[in-house]
Amino acid sequence: MAGIYIHIPFCKQACYYCDFHFSTSLQYKSEMLNALQNEIRLQQNYLSGQTIETIYLGGGTPSLLSGDEVNMLFDTITKYHTVSSDAEVTIEANPDDLNEQQVKAFKQTTINRFSIGIQSFYNEDLFWMNRVHRGQEAQASVKRVQDAGFTNITADLIYGYPLLTDHKWKHNLEQIFELSIPHISAYSMTVEPKTALASFIEKKVYAPMNEAQSADQFMVLLQEMQNQGYEQYEISNFCLPGQYSRHNSNYWKGIKYLGIGPSAHSFNGEARQWNVANNARYTQALNGNTIPAERENLSEQDRLNEYIMTSLRTSWGLDINKLESISKHSGQELLKAAEEFFYKGWINKANNVLTLSTEGKLYADKIAAELFF
Known part of the structure; x- marks a missing residue:
């Protein structure tokens, strides 16, 4: 068994805390999609013919893709790989993208799992993070996905930042429980170098993170999850019985995976490789049928x-x-x-x-x- 990760390097705007690779310009989206398909073809032997059990569209913001574009990528994968009939197929999505038309379009694809970046239900927190969506959109997007028949849903939350009181943190968790979301990924806010958040803290525009607050809210998280019957199967990941993320679990278990797209990483059991984190250089290399990757053999x-x-x-x-x-x-x-x-x-x-x-x-x-x- 093995997995495929596809990095979609586009976002509407940059969250202040994010250090992932992406561009806020969609001008070259078609060229990028062509390059992704070409890399899938060129990397077809990387996993040595193993059956693909999980596919994960991450980013960036994959929910910016149309249903037809998602199908195009999946068709390319199935052309060069054997995909299990019960494969877990996840797409990361921002709440503001999940309108009725987009959810309906995704229903016509092989997507069967949504990872929704909620982060908080409080508008002031979302503004502080420079998120596009607002709290009501987060609730509406989950319900819209559920009404379309999707049950395998995970939501991201963030804790441990100055605006988040313990009361607000508990309320965010209560909202998740009320929405009957079976899987939650909860992360402590980290300040990555060269991000807007790091700059704001350095300039004293934003208050710094507080380790004690983060630890306290982590303990609140553990208790609330336990009370609701969620299993903590990884430090930041919680699920109701049997609802764990198969794709992410493969990372932690050392199972092979192929990463497609700029900045994507791959692991074949013996070595790791990673693609260049630059859209232009990535597409130019793939246009010449070259994979722009570095490789490290693992001792x-x-x-x-x-x-x-x-x-x-x-x-x-x-x-x-x-x-x-x-x-x-x-x-x-x-x-x-x-x-x-x-x-x-x-x-x-x-x-x-x-x-x-x-x-x-x-x-x-x-x-x-x-x-x-």
Whole structure:
């Protein structure tokens, strides 16, 4: 099994916190779509003929595409790959794009899962983030998708920024529950270099993030999700029973995937590659039947450390037996390195599998870094 990710590098406007690759000009959208199709053709052997179980349209804002353009990309994929009949096919969407006509158009495609970027239901928060949509549009878009017959829906929320009081955070979560959304991805606001948010904080236009606030709201998130019967199967991802994201889970489980589009990353089990993060250079290269990618062969240590980092973020945990199958290092070496975290109660061990405790999830990156070989 394997997955395909397609990066659609266009947005209506730039969110202040975002450092993903995109352009706010749609002038060259047709050229980009032609290049994407050409890359799919040129990369047809990257996954060694494996069946495609998941397809994910990310970005950027893929919901800016028409239904016909989505079908064109899917037709190209099926021309060069075997796609499972029950493949999970996700499109990221902004609420303001999901009007009745667009939802109806997407219903005529193979899309069967929506990832809707809500972030907040409060207009002042959305304005602070420079989001296009407003709170009422977020609610309406979810209902519109549900009325069209889609049940596999996930929503993104952000917490840990100055405007978000605990009361507002709980209300955002309550809105999600009332809308019966089966999957939620919730992220702490991070300040990435060279973003507008970083500049505003540096110039003291915006207040800086507060780590204590973020930690407190993370704990509120865990409690509210548990109360509503959601499983936290990854640090930032929660779902009702059986509703986890198959595509994203493959990333955390180290399953192969092909990334198509500018800035997209790929992994074939032995190496990673990533495309140039520049629309013009990407399309020009593909026009010449060249894939504008760099490649890094992963050493045994690289693969081991990646497994430590990703597995500890999940409810499936770090399997000592798998660790030993990846490298020459023994599980005892890792357990010795983890002694401090056992003592602090940040890591639990059961049946040779290590998982983070509730408190340990606050320090996931620190723990993983300390356990790297």
